[in-house]
Amino acid sequence: MIRKEPRLYYRVFVWSGTLRLFHWTLAFSTFILILTGIYIHYPPITTKWAEFKPLYIMATLRYWHFAAGYFFICALAVRFYLFFAGNQYERPTDFLPINKRNLKSLVYNIKFYLYLTDEHECRMGHTILAGTIYFVLFICGVVMGLTGLYLLYPETPTIAKIGHELFGTPQQARLIHYLLNWFFIFFILVHLYIAIWNDFNAPDAIISGAFSGSKMMPADLECPVEELEKIPFEK
């Protein structure tokens, strides 16, 4: 076999409770936002032409959309806080391709995902490819949050002013809000696939890590990227 299994693994604690809370809040709120958002964008026929007992469906789904939107914005605020106050793996310096080591790692990630190499980079935090895309997602999330607030409170003077400066009329904000929705749908598909794929192909156990916060690191760490931190398991 290509991988030397079985191996001896450390269980390393990587993701703080706050980060996991952020992750799942964002995941569930995005899920609800996409489903309700698609209804709001193009409501399918739900009510027969004959008048019958009230469903109040648009109002209810908009209510869910706005409520989920608040959770979404709060989750982003928590992530923003963690950019500065999180542990070393949660800070942008660890996962953005901004230095030589990270760039090298990025090239390596891409090769791994294209089956050009079999050796998995056992990395403590996000891989650089994932981290970069998460960062883009964060920016898109901020734009979603701002356009969403602008559409929800177009008459509040401060929001109206900021929204008008940034996006123009509510109609233009609505278009941006709608288009970015597709990015989130696309992201969720790829994210789920890659997470599951990684669980098959790499020993880190990242799906379980999304709950437990830990990663499995081989004791005989043989990684092509040098200087990789060998941090002993401490909890």
Next chain:
Amino acid sequence: MFTKDHINDFAGGGVSRRTFLKGCAIAAATLGLSPDVVPKMVEAAMSPKRPPVVWLHFQECTGCSEALLRAARPDIATLILDLISLDYHETLMAAAGKQAEENLHNAITKNAGKFICVVEGGIPTKDSGIYCKIGGKTAMEILGDVAPKAKAIIAIGTCGAFGGVQAAKPNPTGAVGVQDLIKDRPIINIPGCPPNPENFLATVVQILTYGRPPELDELGRPKFAYGRKIHDHCERRPHFDEGRFVERFGDPGHKKGYCLYKVGCKGPVTYSNCSVERFCNIGVWPVGVGHGCIGCTEPGFWDTMTPIYKHLPGIYIPVGGGIREQAEEIGKVAVGGAAAVIAAHAAVGIGKKLFSIRCSTENKDEEK
């Protein structure tokens, strides 16, 4: 203060005292003011010093003037004979040619700093503004002569306010609204295609009564008229919340008066008092008669609010349909592409695994 006789004398020229007071009361109501100010308004409106108004026409269809002619609260006669002194209006004035030009010149020199300038229509700026000329002068030159001398400028209609249809992409004449050219005068935008004449009249009465323009929003529109969303005051709103939509014009839902959201109503993103103030004094307005709002009071509505029967804009990018279709096409391709990539990626992975298992068994066989 005024007396009954005074009003009767004043209103002798074809307008009854009752009509006149009613006009003032309606103007106060439109502005959202208390009935207590009606006497003050009556006084202001009766003042012998009627404010001179110079009405300029540039790139426009005269629809705004046409709408104004149909105003009845108060009617146009009361407006131009009793409330204001309309010194120059190309459609309504008797003078023509040189005489008309003289009238304009006299009006702006005699009343410099006192008159209200109303601008109807966009102003072309490309190629030194040669695309709109009146009496040998470009619209830019005329506005440049008149606007600095005005006390306040009212840009009536979406063209005057934001450039309107002339400014729609690709804007061949470089048309702009008044606010893009004039910076040092108070400008009140009364957009709409056409705007409700009552919003214009109420603004004029507000300036007469208080000597200052009404409170404006970020786009320079009076808040009393453009401060609220059409959607929030729409009679069909319950159908929206209920999820009952017109699918197609003329379908059973349309006949029952369901929400027009799915056939492109822009009420949710349009600010105006159409749903409350209504038009033509008989309580009609687009949504009331079964046609969605087209968003005509918003800047750039020809670009951002079209196609009219789709609720997201149709900025035409390279080829094909409106942007929503395009976005959906891109969306479909993206989702389909993602699914295809995932499938291919998974297939390669599985294939590779099978292959490596076969290789390793072969190796084992060799070892044996």
